[in-house]
Structures are given as structure tokens and as C-alpha cells.
Amino acid sequence: MENLLIKYMEESFLRKEFLPGSPGPPLVTLSREYGCPSKLIGQMLVEAVNARARKGSSEKWRFINKEILEESARQLRIPEFQIKSMLDADKRGVVLDILTFSTTYGGSQRIRKTVEKVIRSFARQGYVVIVGRAGVAVTRDHPNALHVRLTAPIEWRASEISRIHGIPADRALKTALDVDAKRTKLIETLLGKKFDPYLFDIAYNCKYLSKEEVVQSIFRLMELKKMI
Numbered sequence: 001m002e003n004l005l006i007k008y009m010e011e012s013f014l015r016k017e018f019l020p021g022s023p024g025p026p027l028v029t030l031s032r033e034y035g036c037p038s039k040l041i042g043q044m045l046v047e048a049v050n051a052r053a054r055k056g057s058s059e060k061w062r063f064i065n066k067e068i069l070e071e072s073a074r075q076l077r078i079p080e081f082q083i084k085s086m087l088d089a090d091k092r093g094v095v096l097d098i099l100t101f102s103t104t105y106g107g108s109q110r111i112r113k114t115v116e117k118v119i120r121s122f123a124r125q126g127y128v129v130i131v132g133r134a135g136v137a138v139t140r141d142h143p144n145a146l147h148v149r150l151t152a153p154i155e156w157r158a159s160e161i162s163r164i165h166g167i168p169a170d171r172a173l174k175t176a177l178d179v180d181a182k183r184t185k186l187i188e189t190l191l192g193k194k195f196d197p198y199l200f201d202i203a204y205n206c207k208y209l210s211k212e213e214v215v216q217s218i219f220r221l222m223e224l225k226k227m228i
Helices: 002-017 038-053 066-076 080-087 091-104 107-125 135-139 154-165 169-191 211-224
Strands: 027-032 062-064 128-131 145-151 202-205
Touching: 027 038, 027 135, 038 062, 038 128, 038 211, 066 080, 066 107, 080 107, 107 128, 107 135, 107 169, 128 135, 135 145, 135 169, 145 211, 154 169, 202 211
Parallel strands: 027 128, 027 145, 062 128, 145 202
Antiparallel strands: none
């Protein structure tokens, strides 16, 4: 019964929001190189948009990040850390998948398909800023979206990571490279092809632009695209 209800709700969203000629509900995805402040920028953007919305719109925007793992875990009935481990898996994760997940939870493919379905569900509802989780790969063809990439030179990012987490610079550099590689791999897996920087509508260099400047620029683009 629950699955039938979910299917009905998803089909209702499609009928309501993706009629021919309709732009569909708006959404923003934020993707980042590790060390760029995507969560802070995402939260600040939602606050800015909702501050404007209170003056004339009844739609309230939401910040979506950990909610993707939470809902995926609920649907799969497995711990969140298991999902995150599979999404971040490197080559060793393939062996782990074969030995453990394939028999216990249905394997990494099932997990990734569920995560993709959850992201699409949030996108269909719209009025969300989706941070990370390869959101751009799943929603690239959404008719009313803005896809943002946060980037910066690796040396600057390593310095920020070292400062924020209190770890040596060489370890911070290795961490940044490792996390970047895993995130790129996840985007490629959900996208079904090689990573392409032109997936994004716009990129911001966080070394030279403050969080406030990035937020104000995204906000203005949303206005120009009539998303708000």
C-alpha cells in the first residue's frame, strides 16, 4: 500500500508540475570541490530567498543535504552510514559490495538507484537548494533549475581544510584530492558518462569571492530566470 501511495504521489507531481510549456517547480543544485563552503552558501541562499518570499510568495524554500541520506535509509531500511559508504566507495568498495551488500542489502546499484529516486522526488516538489549528493547528475535536465559549481585552487582549499579541521597541510591536501575524486566518480556513476565541467550553469571561485558575494550573485540569477 505504501509503495502504491508513493507512486501515486510521484505521478501526481509529474502531472501537476511538468505539463507541456510549464517550466516546472524551481530548484538549485550546489556542487563543490572539497574545501569550498557549500553548506554555508546553501543555507544563506535559502534564508535570502525566504526573506524575499515572505514579502509576496507563499512558497518556502528548503535546504536539502542530509535529508537525501535519511530518506534513502528509510526506504532501504538500512543505516545511513552504509549508504554513505557505498556512495563514497572506491575500488575496494566493489569487493565489499560483492561480499556484503549484494547479499544483505541488494548491492550498491540498489542503493544508488534509491538515492537517485529520492533526489528526483525532492526535485519534483521544487523550491529546494540541493547541496552535493551528485544532485546535478540527476536533475541536469530539470526544466527550471540552476546548477552551481563552487571551486577554488587546490592550495587554497587545502589551507582552508587545514585551518578548519586542525590537520597538517599535507594531510589536508591528500584529503581534498581523495574527496574530489570520489565526488566526481559519484557524479559519473549517476550521470552515466564522464564528468564534464559544462554540466554546470555557472562556477564561482571561492578564493576570490566571499560567501556573501556568491549568494547575492546566485540570488540575482534566480531573479533573472524568474525562479523567485
